[in-house]
Amino acid sequence: MKNAIIETERTIIRELVPTDGAGMFELDSNPNVHRYIERKPVESIEQSKKTIIAIRKQYAKIGVGRWAVELKETGKFIGWTGFKANGEPINDLSDYVDLGYRFIEDYWGKGYATETGIACPNYAFTHLPYEKIYGFADVNNGASNHILKKIGFKFENKFLWDETPHYCYSTARDSWLDEFGPKTSPTI
């Protein structure tokens, strides 16, 4: 197992490493991937390599960051999931942790965002000191809004991010673990 942070049924979630440059370029050079985020597909593999360097600085500084998702069966890099802390101030939030995810288009619609998305709050609320995690999605990003609700995030408000309407969701440790955490049988 290649330094897994989290293992799911079909994937391993691990740190992004410099050799993921080609995979990150495949991901971020596709305008369809950027339809509801950033809207700036990358144009060179060097840009993707710089992104990996920046994310690896977050690992060193705060212990988390967006993590690579790799298929167990083939070792293929299919995208990323995971947390960002203290990103740019948005929606009147300046000190927050958010869950994000992004996958190569060939792998959409196969349940990978849901499978890895649910594994992330599970990991955070059992291994990291986070009490609340946010999620943000463009109001027109049907799949992402659906996934956030499905993995236990509750609607908070609508706000403008770069002049584009977004929904803000959040989930808190106790309520998330009540709904999705490991269940123990009551002792009789």
Ligand SMILES: CC(C)(COP(=O)(O)OP(=O)(O)OC[C@H]1O[C@@H](n2cnc3c(N)ncnc32)[C@H](O)[C@@H]1OP(=O)(O)O)[C@@H](O)C(=O)NCCC(=O)NCCS
């Ligand atoms: C959004 C994204 C992460 C989804 O990944 P995925 O692996 O295809 O997602 P899943 O297969 O786990 O789940 C998709 C769910 O959304 C549903 N869905 C798809 N399109 C939808 C739409 N337009 N409206 C509502 N629901 C939709 C699917 O039916 C599925 O739900 P179900 O399993 O309950 O049937 C992927 O499309 C992606 O990487 N997009 C580009 C980057 C991006 O937008 N990231 C999110 C930023 S907030």
